Amino acid sequence: MKKILLSFALILYVITAFSQTALKPVKIDSLVTVSLPVGFQKKDTLGQHIYSANALYGYMTVIVAPNEKNNTPLKKENDLNAVLKKYISSIEGQSGAGSSAQHVRDTTVGTLKAKVFTLKNDDGNGNIQLINFTLLYTQDATYTFEYVYPDERKDIVKAEYNSYASSIRLSPELQRNDQYLSNAKGLSSPVKIAIFGGAAFVIVLVIVTVVRRRKKLTLS
Numbered sequence: 001m002k003k004i005l006l007s008f009a010l011i012l013y014v015i016t017a018f019s020q021t022a023l024k025p026v027k028i029d030s031l032v033t034v035s036l037p038v039g040f041q042k043k044d045t046l047g048q049h050i051y052s053a054n055a056l057y058g059y060m061t062v063i064v065a066p067n068e069k070n071n072t073p074l075k076k077e078n079d080l081n082a083v084l085k086k087y088i089s090s091i092e093g094q095s096g097a098g099s100s101a102q103h104v105r106d107t108t109v110g111t112l113k114a115k116v117f118t119l120k121n122d123d124g125n126g127n128i129q130l131i132n133f134t135l136l137y138t139q140d141a142t143y144t145f146e147y148v149y150p151d152e153r154k155d156i157v158k159a160e161y162n163s164y165a166s167s168i169r170l171s172p173e174l175q176r177n178d179q180y181l182s183n184a185k186g187l188s189s190p191v192k193i194a195i196f197g198g199a200a201f202v203i204v205l206v207i208v209t210v211v212r213r214r215k216k217l218t219l220s
Contacts, residue, residue, distance in 0.1 A: 023163055026051065031174050032136075032143060034062055035167035057157045058149035060164055065142045073139055074180035077113070083137055084115045091119060091133070098122040109136055110170035112179055130154060132161055134168065138178045 023035035028051065037060070040053035051062040074080050088101050104117040119131040128151035136143040145168060147161045176183065 023055075023167060025167070025169075028062060028064055028143070029141075031138075031171040032064075033167075033169040034145065035164065036060055036062070055160055055164070057153050057160050058147050061144075061146040061148070063144040063146075065144070067139065067141055071139055076180055076182050080113060080137060080180045084135055087135055087137070087142070088115065088117060095119060095121060098124055107134070109134070109168050110174060111176055112136060112138070112170065112174060113176075116165075132165070134165055136168075138174065140178075 022038065024038055025033050026036045026040065027033050028049070034051075036051060037053040037055050040051055040060075043050045043052075047066055049064040051060075053060050074083065088104065092099055092101050099119055099121050101117045101119055104115060107114050107116045114137075115133075115135040117133050117135075119133060121129040121131070130149055130151055132147040134145040136145070145165065147157070147164055149157045149161075
């Protein structure tokens with residue numbers, strides 16, 4: 001009977017713990033929604049909006065940092081890549097000497113491009129902390145989604161982290177031109193043909209000129 005009661009108590013505890021950390025949609029602003037545990041906290045610091053909460057296995061944080069009001073729109077995807085790379089380097093630098101960004105890769109959130117990576121913090125004493133980042137840049141604001149957990153939990157956090165990361169929803173108002181203006185990834189085909197064709201013509205012309213000069217020198 002005691003074993004049955006103990007098992008029932010354990011099941012009840014697990015159900016209670018899960019219900020306390022069940023994720024609920026939270027409207028971060030008029031454009032972005034993400035699911036967070038019930039009882040999350042919101043703070044406004046230096047113009048930034050910070051949402052944070054303890055989940056069952058990890059700690060979740062969402063940071064909304066408004067960009068400068070006179071922020072110049074990015075022109076191309078390469079410009080966006082440069083901005084995101086700079087953000088990642090800044091995060092590494094602010095996190096200390098034992099920190100490194102790992103598994104950096106591209107992803108999409110709605111119609112927007114984002115960067116996903118894991119920041120590894122090692123204090124040198126065998127204590128390793130991992131932070132899964134999703135970094136989303138728009139012209140008006142930069143959104144940072146974090147999921148923090150100790151290294152020893154990395155095999156059990158996947159379901160919880162995936163629920164959190166996949167819950168990010170964007171308003172249809174946010175489109176790719178809110179990140180950069182041109183979708184062109186390089187030179188158009190006609191331009192390439194003109195450039196490379198012209199280059200080939202110049203090379204042939206130089207070769208012909210050199211050959212003619214050599215012949216003249218030989219005859220003389």
